[in-house]
Amino acid sequence: xxxxxxxxxxxxxxxxxxxxxxxxxxxxxxxxxxxxxxxxxxxxxxxxxxxxxxxxxxxxxxxxxxxxxxxxxxxxxxxxxxxxxxxxxx
Numbered sequence: 001x002x003x004x005x006x007x008x009x010x011x012x013x014x015x016x017x018x019x020x021x022x023x024x025x026x027x028x029x030x031x032x033x034x035x036x037x038x039x040x041x042x043x044x045x046x047x048x049x050x051x052x053x054x055x056x057x058x059x060x061x062x063x064x065x066x067x068x069x070x071x072x073x074x075x076x077x078x079x080x081x082x083x084x085x086x087x088x089x090x
Contacts, residue, residue, distance in 0.1 A: 003081055009078070009081060012078050012079075013073055013074075013078070013083070014073075016072070016073040016076060017069050017070055017072075017073035020069040020072055020073065021065060021066050021069040024065045024068070024069060025061065025062055025065040025066070025069075028061055028065055029058055029061050029062075032057055032061060033054055033057070033058070036050065036053060036054060036057060037050055037054065040053070
């Protein structure tokens, strides 16, 4: 049975996606940034190189975390509905 995409359902999906992205992204970025900064400092890499490396690593991390968050939000069973992908009728 197909349900309409109403604002309350859309908000639930968006909220899960945004929350998981924010919490997961912050946690992973903090760990990776700390590790890169510490190792880079210990082996003597220039701060400007670490800044650039951290920026690139942050973008790559964000893309990966957002894709994982989207997959999680779309596969979650919500109260009263779930999301499925079906082929269109021909």
